[in-house]
Amino acid sequence: MKYCNRVVANLERKLQTLNSQTDNVFEEIELGVFHCKKALKKLRLKVITENFNSPVIESHFFKMIKPKPLGYLIFYLSLAEFELCRPQTIKKTKKYIEEQIQKYQEYFLEHKAFYQYLERNRKDRDSEYFLRSHGVVKFHPDALQYCVDENFSSSHDLIVAKIYAHKLLIQRLTTELNTLNDAKSNPREEPIPNMQWTRAKSDLIELIYALHETGAINNGNTDIKDLATLFQRTLNIDLGPYYRTYIEIRSRKIKKTKFIDLLKEKLQKKMYDADEQVK
Structure with a gap:
């Protein structure tokens, strides 16, 4: 049994x-x-x-x-x-x-x-x-x-x-x-702007999994499928077999979170440059 x-x-x-x-x-x-x-x-x-x-x-x-x-x-x-x-x-x-x-x-x-x-x-x-x-x-x-x-x-x-x-x-x-x-x-009062994801699919998948793990959307009461559907429809992109891509991201030898690292780097630089301008 x-x-x-x-x-x-x-x-x-x-x-x-x-x-x-x-x-x-x-x-x-x-x-x-x-x-x-x-x-x-x-x-x-x-x-x-x-x-x-x-x-x-x-x-x-x-x-x-x-x-x-x-x-x-x-x-x-x-x-x-x-x-x-x-x-x-x-x-x-x-x-x-x-x-x-x-x-x-x-x-x-x-x-x-x-x-x-x-x-x-x-x-x-x-x-x-x-x-x-x-x-x-x-x-x-x-x-x-x-x-x-x-x-x-x-x-x-x-x-x-x-x-x-x-x-x-x-x-x-x-x-x-x-x-x-x-x-x-609850009809939308304004049409959603036409947006297009212009970086690699793996970058968006990396971001989706990060958002899921942080519980940043719906206090974490959602799943990867829902998040992937949301971003695919909003950003006009077909992510394909995103779980397989996630496995490939996990298998990276160097910088598993290279896109998230890039986001942090770019935002910090923008803040630094802004601080320099007001000095």
């Missing part, structure tokens, strides 16, 4: 890093699906080659462990479907988001009794829901996985995974909807 917990923990670390460092949503989805499938393959191999020590451990696995990578996989596949069908206008996008959130919430109502069982942390029916030998096949599409791969499925672990995925989707879409609503209620 420790091995399975490590697999899931490693997956979550990778997905968290992926979300903060990937600017292209389809790149995020592609890599997310890859990591989820890889984690599920590891878990499946472990389960079918080694038996569980007790029914309690088995039910815990299908209730608490497997649904996480499976839920993330459903999340990314659903997100891909959402992005492919995304409308072109803000008004239609907002309506589409609201419809999708409603659809995901309806799944909770469809499985209301079981959802309440999970939310209340009950365990009295775990053997019925999460032991492979006790699975009750219902006439519902969510029973398909149990019928196809009963060695690595219980009758209800897919439902748990979908509930987990739908919570992630609702959270993500609600955040975007709030952003769209805020943008409409």
Whole structure:
């Protein structure tokens, strides 16, 4: 069980890093699906080659462990479907988001009794829901996985995974909807001046990481992905795979922070020259 917990923990670390460092949503989805499938393959191999020590451990696995990578996989596949069908206008996008959130919430109502069982942390029916030998096949599409791969499925672990995925989707879409609503209620009074970054991309990436580490923006309650998006849009530049560039910056033998050092040097010189003029 420790091995399975490590697999899931490693997956979550990778997905968290992926979300903060990937600017292209389809790149995020592609890599997310890859990591989820890889984690599920590891878990499946472990389960079918080694038996569980007790029914309690088995039910815990299908209730608490497997649904996480499976839920993330459903999340990314659903997100891909959402992005492919995304409308072109803000008004239609907002309506589409609201419809999708409603659809995901309806799944909770469809499985209301079981959802309440999970939310209340009950365990009295775990053997019925999460032991492979006790699975009750219902006439519902969510029973398909149990019928196809009963060695690595219980009758209800897919439902748990979908509930987990739908919570992630609702959270993500609600955040975007709030952003769209805020943008409409707080229109800019003046247009943003057209700015262009004219130094090397690595210089800007160095600056972005420095700002992130100092917590200079939003009291540090932001991530690299958001900062990179902000500067790319504001300064009309595509930074490309900026995390890879950051790794290259870290590997410098001399002056890892050469651009920040240059900023300090230039500002100090300006102040010195100004002081000399008033003497």
